[in-house]
Amino acid sequence: MNPICHIIGGDIAGGCLAKAGLSGEVFVWRDILYDGPRQPGWPTETELCTRALFLEESTAGGMDRKFILKGLHNQYQRLAEAAVHEHVVLWFDACLFDQSMLAHILACLAHTGNKRAELICVDAFPGIEPFHGLGQLQPGQLASLYPGRRPVTDGQFRFAAVVDQAFATQDAAVFAELSETTDPPLPFVPAAVRRWLQEQPDPRTGLGRLEALALAAIRAGCETPGEILKAVSAADPPPRFWGDTTLWGKINGLADRAPALVLIEGPGGRLPQWESRVSLADFNLTALPCQPSHTTA
Structure with a gap:
């Protein structure tokens, strides 16, 4: 031993x-x-x-x-x-x-x-x-x-x-x-x-910080997972506790809300949250109009 x-x-x-x-x-x-x-x-x-x-x-x-x-x-x-x-x-x-x-x-x-x-x-x-x-x-x-x-x-x-x-x-x-x-x-x-x-839901928006940063990036024109990852990484000061699959989960959650805050266009309508053969290049993301009035943390 x-x-x-x-x-x-x-x-x-x-x-x-x-x-x-x-x-x-x-x-x-x-x-x-x-x-x-x-x-x-x-x-x-x-x-x-x-x-x-x-x-x-x-x-x-x-x-x-x-x-x-x-x-x-x-x-x-x-x-x-x-x-x-x-x-x-x-x-x-x-x-x-x-x-x-x-x-x-x-x-x-x-x-x-x-x-x-x-x-x-x-x-x-x-x-x-x-x-x-x-x-x-x-x-x-x-x-x-x-x-x-x-x-x-x-x-x-x-x-x-x-x-x-x-x-x-x-x-x-x-x-x-x-x-x-x-x-x-x-x-x-x-x-x-x-x-x-x-990360606890904001009383005004219902969003945690990572969700809010992801939504803000999409609203600012980031349309691909890679662009969103880069923007959110830059906005969240170190040390960063999350990785890409955690971020994809938060974005999927934004799309699953009623009403949805994000539209995910791609295979299955969800970003893969673990190892997958699906390419992230096949996804496009759009912010939907029904959103909280405050989306930054």
Whole structure:
């Protein structure tokens, strides 16, 4: 058994880390833990099944629930087995996606009794502007971060449990408190929580920030998925927690509203939210006239 297990969020970052020449095995965690039904800490089988159904539905069937459930089982099995490693090294950045994942993994490691964890967590890298996350780095750049790892403290484990519970229960009061926390044990959590709060529906428009930015880009004349992605990326300051499939899901949601805010012309009338043979070049998007009066966040 290799004495070191590296845990990182996302396949792109994980693939680069695997090529970084570091000792140990790389374990990629996949789940959007800031959203959807779940309980804090280690999940039950029923909770995993509910989670798999949510992820299937949120990708409009782009991911099959059986495939998702198999992946979830594998993730938690590997996390349970991490106790046999001499060291667990956690690689995360400052975005909402990574911070919610970091909190959950720390809560789960504490559940297994394994606190032999080290953390690498950054919000910037020299020469990378704007810096959105570890997925932008090359293998050598990731390797250069390794000497900066630090042991996870008891205070960080305790704080992570609070953060994980807040995301699992979507507790508005705890979110408000976390968003204003000064000098927290995990320093990037407050900003990540504030970004998630921006995703909650605006009382005036019913839109979260990412939806509003997508609609604003389409209204401004962006007609293709690529043009919309470029415009929304420029309008949403780093660190960006979302990827293209998340954005396509938000646009599909705009088209599914009653009345619809966006017309999607292309195969099936929906942008693909996971790997697909359908080309994004086959889609054209138009803003429809029945829209909220305020569409920017």
